[in-house]
Amino acid sequence: MKAIRFEQFGQPDQVLKLVDIPEPKPGKGEVLVRMIASPINPSDLLVVRGRYGVLPTLPATPGFEGVGVVEKAGPGIYGQFLKGKRVAVINSAGGNWAEKAVIPAIRAIPVPSDIPDEQAASFLVNPATAIAMTRHVLAVPKGEWLLQSAAGSTLGKMIIKLGKHDGFKTLNVVRRREAIDELKALGGDAVISSSEGPIDEQVRAITGGQGVRYAIDPVGGETGSQVFKSLGEDAHMLVYGLLSDQDIHFDPRAMIAGKRIIEGFWLGYWMNARSKLKNLGLFREIFAMIREGILSTDSGQTIPLTSIADAVRAAEVVGRSGKVLLAPG
Numbered sequence: 382m383k384a385i386r387f388e389q390f391g392q393p394d395q396v397l398k399l400v401d402i403p404e405p406k407p408g409k410g411e412v413l414v415r416m417i418a419s420p421i422n423p424s425d426l427l428v429v430r431g432r433y434g435v436l437p438t439l440p441a442t443p444g445f446e447g448v449g450v451v452e453k454a455g456p457g458i459y460g461q462f463l464k465g466k467r468v469a470v471i472n473s474a475g476g477n478w479a480e481k482a483v484i485p486a487i488r489a490i491p492v493p494s495d496i497p498d499e500q501a502a503s504f505l506v507n508p509a510t511a512i513a514m515t516r517h518v519l520a521v522p523k524g525e526w527l528l529q530s531a532a533g534s535t536l537g538k539m540i541i542k543l544g545k546h547d548g549f550k551t552l553n554v555v556r557r558r559e560a561i562d563e564l565k566a567l568g569g570d571a572v573i574s575s576s577e578g579p580i581d582e583q584v585r586a587i588t589g590g591q592g593v594r595y596a597i598d599p600v601g602g603e604t605g606s607q608v609f610k611s612l613g614e615d616a617h618m619l620v621y622g623l624l625s626d627q628d629i630h631f632d633p634r635a636m637i638a639g640k641r642i643i644e645g646f647w648l649g650y651w652m653n654a655r656s657k658l659k660n661l662g663l664f665r666e667i668f669a670m671i672r673e674g675i676l677s678t679d680s681g682q683t684i685p686l687t688s689i690a691d692a693v694r695a696a697e698v699v700g701r702s703g704k705v706l707l708a709p710g
């Protein structure tokens with residue numbers, strides 16, 4: 382079968398190659414899924430660059446998410462039940478950028494027939510992170526500001542719509558002025574651009590000098606540092622990505638004196654710490670909110686595996702609209 386592989390960490394458009402490899406066999410409790418589509422997420426590209434928190438043994442195939450049809454199952458009742466079903470393919474080890482992938486049967490989530498492939502392909506990572514951070518970890522109260530950077534990202538847009546639905550206000554930071562109007566039209570209560578001056582000064586102007594009590598940052602570097610400076614007293618900031626690949630700097634005195642908390646968030650850890658039953662409930666909640674358009678993903682180009690270099694370049698174009706999907710055919 383065809384698969385994307387990399388033998389060394391590096392620039393994705395240079396190190397990723399299309400190769401022929403033997404079809405993997407599902408073992409006990411596993412299923413073989415024929416892939417329909419898989420998104421190119423920032424986390425996939427961080428892995429390829431060797432900059433993710435957990436890295437695979439090389440050579441490796443990227444791809445944490447996707448949608449496909451279960452073709453074969455190893456020994457185990459649940460895997461047999463899944464044969465022929467369309468499933469979201471949650472591959473925590475990576476490996477979905479291929480014609481076929483083997484995953485544990487419990488990570489193959491049956492997709493209701495009314496959910497289109499392009500939504501099913503991005504069913505878990507961003508929607509579950511949006512819900513986990515705002516409703517569970519921060520539990521942002523109604524009427525409070527939530528400050529978020531990279532607000533024009535797929536996940537950022539979901540959080541704007543969740544804010545409208547759940548009753549918290551979003552204060553959104555983008556890096557390009559041109560992105561402001563779109564996020565206001567989507568329901569962002571305030572939208573600022575980091576190109577227009579220090580984020581903390583703009584945030585204090587909006588919040589009457591107090592700063593915010595809730596913030597989330599996937600950028601790091603100067604943006605993440607300024608998000609920390611935007612916190613008021615008794616505040617909680619989640620760091621959940623590192624798009625800039627730069628460290629965050631903060632003044633420990635501000636942390637101590639004002640009881641400001643910075644905490645890392647990773648969906649994998651968060652879900653593993655919960656019961657399977659609770660996670661099943663979360664999946665149902667996500668499907669319902671995809672139908673309502675709250676946790677839906679804007680679709681971008683679909684590009685075949687054979688054009689992998691073009692695909693990874695397209696995924697990192699500044700101001701790209703919609704998620705780039707990889708399709709085997």
Ligand SMILES: NC(=O)c1ccc[n+]([C@@H]2O[C@H](COP(=O)([O-])OP(=O)(O)OC[C@H]3O[C@@H](n4cnc5c(N)ncnc54)[C@H](OP(=O)(O)O)[C@@H]3O)[C@@H](O)[C@H]2O)c1
Pocket residue numbers: 422423424506507510531532533534535536537556557560599600604621622623624625646647648649698699700701
């Ligand atoms: N911790 C977790 O469990 C978890 C789970 C899901 C997602 N994430 C993280 O969430 C973030 C968003 O993911 P996504 O799939 O929604 O991304 P996406 O749709 O690919 O969007 C990326 C966004 O980031 C912006 N951006 C890229 N580099 C930037 C930089 N250096 N400074 C400021 N903005 C920058 C882009 O802005 P332009 O529009 O200007 O190009 C774009 O809006 C990623 O960091 C991802 O790793 C983390």
